[in-house]
Amino acid sequence: MERQGGQPAAAASAIEGGIRARFAVGYPGFALDVDLQLPARGVTALFGHSGSGKTTCLRCIAGLEQGAQGRIEVNGELWQDSAAGVFVPTHKRSLGYVFQEASLFPHLSVRRNLEYGMRRAGAGKVSWAQAVELLGIGHLLERMPDRLSGGERQRVGVVRALLTSPRLLLMDEPLAALDLRLKREILPYLERLHGELDIPVIYVSHSPDEVARLADHVVLLDQGRVVAQGPLTDTLARLDLPAVFSDDAGAVVEAVVAAHDEHYHLTRLDFTGGSVLVARRPEPLGHRLRFRVNARDVSLAKERLEGSTILNLLPVTVLDVGDADTPAHVLVRVDAQGTPLLARITRRSCEQLGIAAGRPMWAQIKSVALLG
Template identity: 60%
Template sequence: MSGDAAIRARFRLDWPGFVLDVDLNLPGQGVTALFGHSGSGKTTLLRCIAGLERAAEGELSVRGEVWQDATRFLPTHRRPLGYVFQEASLFPHLSVRGNLEYGMKRSREPLARAALDDVVELLGIGRLLERRPEQLSGGERQRVAIARALAVKPRLLLMDEPLAALDFARKQEVLPYLERLHDELEIPVLYVSHAPDEVARLADHIIVMQDGCARAAGPLGDTLARLDLPIRLGEDVGVVLDAVVAARDAAWHLVEMAFAGGRVWARDNGQPLGHRGRVRILARDVSLARAPVAGTSILNTLSAVVVDSVDDGHPALVLVKLRVGDSPLLARLTRRSAHALELAPGQQVYAQIKAVALVG
């Protein structure tokens, strides 16, 4: 993974019918998504990192501090981490303020009051401090749970599908706050999810789990663009690119998103100019041409260079990896079209992007 790896995690855990076997170097900042189907080992890996499961073979160090090796095992309560579960699990007899203060009391080195005030503001829960959990919505309870996890001043934040128990509306309520945490937190976050939209919006790195093993690991953009291991975030393969709102066409409710290598038009969701977000481009929405095409409904045409191509899941299809400036792009074509274009590595083509999804 990236050169700023600061978490070393190696675990082997044998259960009847399931084996967890991972050997990972994780970055010391940003959000790393543990992505995969149910039963792939995501939560088991997170529980091993938290010390809630003890692997017979295990090593874990966080920023140079050994939490587990052949001779030592720090129990969970001695590991400086925060843990957010699917359910908020707040103490019903305490107010929101009381729940946060409980989190501070269980830490050897809790957040300073001023820092906790910043967390309260960041998560938008200031007006909720005197309420009891039963007076909160599901989204509000989960934001309080996140604040309580941060109150212990963790060196690592673990989040196990924190939005899974929420309906769509409540999930959309919480996601912007998670994005703010992504921008503001200086500690690494391990985020378990099987939801493509959450991974696309929040993750900087991704670990794809399957059958107890890490099938792929690396920076989000590069890993999603791999041809040897096409990763489907939901319905299809594609890339996620960091971008900035560079221009607005108010008359047609569109914004132009600039990324490393080009610009694309997307639907206007109201973000201000200069807003940093992401665009997700699915391979099925990209077509290729040898020359610029005029008189088309497709708004986005980008000059690109062919990197490589592989057979896709159906014998009629091929998956092509492109480079647009410094950014990767994937296109799904029929083999017939690829043959007609005489595609070859290093060839310049024009990528026509039918639709761009603005994801944050």
């Protein structure tokens, strides 16, 4: 049995009591029609290309799209039910909203910006000290907004949202306006939110690496519709997604730092199904991290190839073969002893090697992208 977006009924039952949202809203040239089943904790990413409906969906959840018809319930609290005439206005919903750019009062210091929000919201689940420490803004409290960098402004914006007593935190591409250096600066703070707070987060992004680094659950949107939703690692490795996602196809793997090779300046990462070697990492042994393997960086061979510059070779079993973004290529989903991987290869190679479900192969991983 399938639900909208291809989420099995069994998976949906595992997130009962979480966030359940159905919305329909139309504009000239665009219509959003979604049915979401989201977990009660962790980070859910709304992922899709520009114009797919990510921000519109987030605004519906916040109650900012007045024309949206539907229903939303957050951990048992009903915020909207159009059929029953129920609509809780945005300012009465227990949510925090972080926009692409933090709009701070320019005439107030950081401290007074935060105090203003707290006075309006009352006592919250997250204390002042905890929020300030989590985002590392203690040294910024007396500064004026025009003396903050873009990354600092966004961190203040996140703290302000946390101090509004949210039961749900909405983040609309909070890194979109930042350059690469500032993105790298703020991402570790967002990871701390994920690890230390028990507030569900819905995070809008069109960046595969951001999604892979931060999310536990993912919703893929295309042209206003949900095309897939579910746990991150399972969903990104599916083959039945529209070709528009093929270029971003890949697998996210949870690993642990297992060994350091000081002579060759390499680190071994172990995961369910094997291990990979990467450039020397600073993390200590036992540290857990994620890495991403893009489908275009995986090739397949019948036998283990010796004498190659590719260090990372894994025995795998072919699960299935699907279409890629061009007729010349296919996507092959393989199982590395419990870890799903994708390979993007030519259709010619697929036929010449006789690649089919159940066939043992060797996966050659040319590149691994560490997340964090």
